[in-house]
Amino acid sequence: MAKLFRAVIMGPPGSGKGTISERIAQSFGLKHLSSGDFLRENIAANTEAGVLAKTYIERGLMVPDNVMTRLLLPRLEEMTRHSWLMDGFPCTLAQAKALNSTCDLDLVISLNIPYETLKDRLSDRWIHPASGRVYNRGFNPPRVQGRDDLSGEPLIQHDNDQPEALVARLRHYKDVAKPVIDLYKSKGILHTFSGTETDRIWPYINSLLSTKIPSRPETDTQHIPMP
Ligand SMILES: Nc1nc2c(ncn2[C@@H]2O[C@H](COP(=O)(O)OP(=O)(O)OP(=O)(O)O)[C@@H](O)[C@H]2O)c(=O)[nH]1
Numbered sequence: 207m208a209k210l211f212r213a214v215i216m217g218p219p220g221s222g223k224g225t226i227s228e229r230i231a232q233s234f235g236l237k238h239l240s241s242g243d244f245l246r247e248n249i250a251a252n253t254e255a256g257v258l259a260k261t262y263i264e265r266g267l268m269v270p271d272n273v274m275t276r277l278l279l280p281r282l283e284e285m286t287r288h289s290w291l292m293d294g295f296p297c298t299l300a301q302a303k304a305l306n307s308t309c310d311l312d313l314v315i316s317l318n319i320p321y322e323t324l325k326d327r328l329s330d331r332w333i334h335p336a337s338g339r340v341y342n343r344g345f346n347p348p349r350v351q352g353r354d355d356l357s358g359e360p361l362i363q364h365d366n367d368q369p370e371a372l373v374a375r376l377r378h379y380k381d382v383a384k385p386v387i388d389l390y391k392s393k394g395i396l397h398t399f400s401g402t403e404t405d406r407i408w409p410y411i412n413s414l415l416s417t418k419i420p421s422r423p424e425t426d427t428q429h430i431p432m433p
């Protein structure tokens with residue numbers, strides 16, 4: 207059996223984690239695990255943790271470490287036979303230490319994107335809430351303005367994607383991510399990619415991963431929303 211591969215993608219809000227994760231999942235057949243999707247599914251299903259998480263997300267706050275780890279780690283422990291890419295977790299040192307006690311990561315991708323770029327992208331991000339599919343009017347517009355390509359349902363924007371909320375979110379990200387980045391750097395598994403365009407960053411990520419995992423045909427795409 208091929209060696210399993212476990213990776214994490216980190217970056218501030220709007221840095222393109224979800225967009226790049228989808229490309230990685232398509233090209234390399236890793237399962238894309240999105241902590242944001244997982245939270246939204248728990249909220250929709252009214253699970254105990256979902257109800258609790260909702261009270262934080264609605265106020266634009268981060269969900270506490272103990273709730274995140276209680277939700278995610280059991281799920282990761284079940285994935286003993288899969289290679290995966292985790293998007294959005296860990297985002298604090300406590301979460302990283304908890305993840306560390308569950309599995310050994312092979313690689314961490316950190317996206318370093320200028321503030322002005324994040325602001326422009328997020329103020330133009332449109333989301334299909336049920337699926338988590340994201341659009342951007344310039345970069346990947348929906349076929350019909352304001353409507354999801356697959357379901358035709360309306361797209362929404364999040365208040366905390368607007369510039370007023372973004373400054374605080376970014377400051378918070380910088381504070382909590384620094385020790386996580388330092389930890390992964392000290393382990394020798396951190397790879398940082400800087401730039402303003404996903405299409406220019408992607409070839410570098412693609413070629414790094416090509417040296418680590420064999421590529422897979424596009425038909426093997428695997429995005430699994432975590433149950
Ligand atoms: N203009 C432009 N938009 C981009 C680019 N890459 C991604 N986007 C858009 O920027 C927005 C943010 O991208 P995401 O992939 O959702 O970023 P994220 O890091 O997952 O964001 P969070 O879920 O908030 O943490 C989306 O609307 C994307 O479609 C790019 O190179 N240029």
Ligand SMILES: Nc1ccn([C@@H]2O[C@H](COP(=O)(O)O)[C@@H](O)[C@H]2O)c(=O)n1
Pocket residue numbers: 241242243245262263266267268269270274293294295296297
């Ligand atoms: N480790 C995390 C990840 C996410 N959140 C909260 O979920 C919201 C949506 O996440 P996206 O990755 O889809 O943007 C996010 O705004 C946070 O409120 C979290 O608390 N901790």
